[in-house]
Amino acid sequence: MHRLCFILLFITLQLFSSNKKTAQLLSFPEAELINVNTTRIPFKLVDHLIVIEANLLDQTGNFIIDTGSETLILNKSHFKGRQSFHDQHEQTSGVLNIIDNPLERRLQEFIIKDLVIEDTFSDVIDLSHIEKSKKIHLLGIIGHDILKDYEIFVDMHLNQITLSKVDSKGHRLDKTKYLERIIDSVDFKLKKHTIILEAMVNGKKLKFGLDTAAEFNQLNKRANKTVFEQFFPKRRLQLLDASGNQLEVLAGKLYRVKLTDSIYFGPMHTILTDLSQMNTVFGTNLDGIFGYEFLKQQRTIINYKKEKLYFVEKPINRH
Incomplete structure (x- = not known):
């Protein structure tokens, strides 16, 4: 089932x-x-x-x-x-x-x-x-x-x-500093409204879109074959998209994802899908999508004007 x-x-x-x-x-x-x-x-x-x-x-x-x-x-x-x-x-x-x-x-x-x-x-x-x-x-x-x-x-x-x-340059109008410590940051490119991040998987440079409403990360079926050495499939899922259409996809975990030498991610649940239609519509050339699996690992600040992501220290567990 x-x-x-x-x-x-x-x-x-x-x-x-x-x-x-x-x-x-x-x-x-x-x-x-x-x-x-x-x-x-x-x-x-x-x-x-x-x-x-x-x-x-x-x-x-x-x-x-x-x-x-x-x-x-x-x-x-x-x-x-x-x-x-x-x-x-x-x-x-x-x-x-x-x-x-x-x-x-x-x-x-x-x-x-x-x-x-x-x-x-x-x-x-x-x-x-x-x-x-x-x-x-x-x-x-x-x-x-x-x-x-x-x-x-x-x-x-x-x-x-x-x-x-923020103002037109992305500076916060609120001059109060965050209580939480910002531990790292990374630049992104904005293609119309799409946040595009560069990441390394198994030594290959890939482009990922960041989407807070993507329930799973996505990896393009047409990505470099070397990348799939770090994708371990587990099962098939039925997905329902925003248009109400269903599609069967292969789901598994993607390993060894790095944004920089200091920003990396543990294994993330990922689905394998064809992003060619989306790339055509948006004029992009994305190899994948980061969503919930990305955000749950890093407390993330998005600044569109500066085209920058900031990563915040995790809260201390006192229990």
Whole structure:
């Protein structure tokens, strides 16, 4: 019996111009305001997805944090019949297929506690298959267009995400230092909204995209054969992508992954898949994807403006 899993990564959404505005409020009731520029939001892991609770248009539900998504996405299942929705007759690319006819909403304000993001675009697609698979009330997905103006501290050890406002050069407006010690850092390249990291596997240099909503790491079937000497398959899985399509993949563990001589990772659960369609859509040449398995090993800070990842010391276990 194959296990049915869901993997959400690299949803591309196009932004369309609109002359209409509607004042909507999106707030996070669980957020802790540190100061006017920084807020901390607890999250829960639904399987391997980072999920936060939010209120929007008199509804309370869940949002997935997804660096692989370009925009804020609202779930069409819960936002029907709104006058500010416009059918764009365009296509939105999923990993395995195309999502037809996305809708669009423009939010005058997107508020995270007291941090206000103005004139926010969102796309509206049917995410009901994710709700069914994960058994959650899903209002939407928070992507790059919201996250890019913050330094994002993803802490899998304390199950919280900290957003700190940055200026145009990526410097934090909050001058207070992190309580936790930053132990290392690495540069990345930003291809549109995609974070691209270089890593070494078995002596071969590879390019990986970083996607906080990828439940498993991914390795391209077309990667160099030498790399597969460090991939040890264990079983086959059935995956459900953002378009609701199923695909059988080979799952196992990937060993000897290094970002630099000082930043390396233990064995990570990884699936073997074909990334050629995704690479075509995004104009990239990725050999794989880093997701939950990457983030659970390193407390990670993402700074889009500086194109840099910072790694934070793990909390001391006092028990």
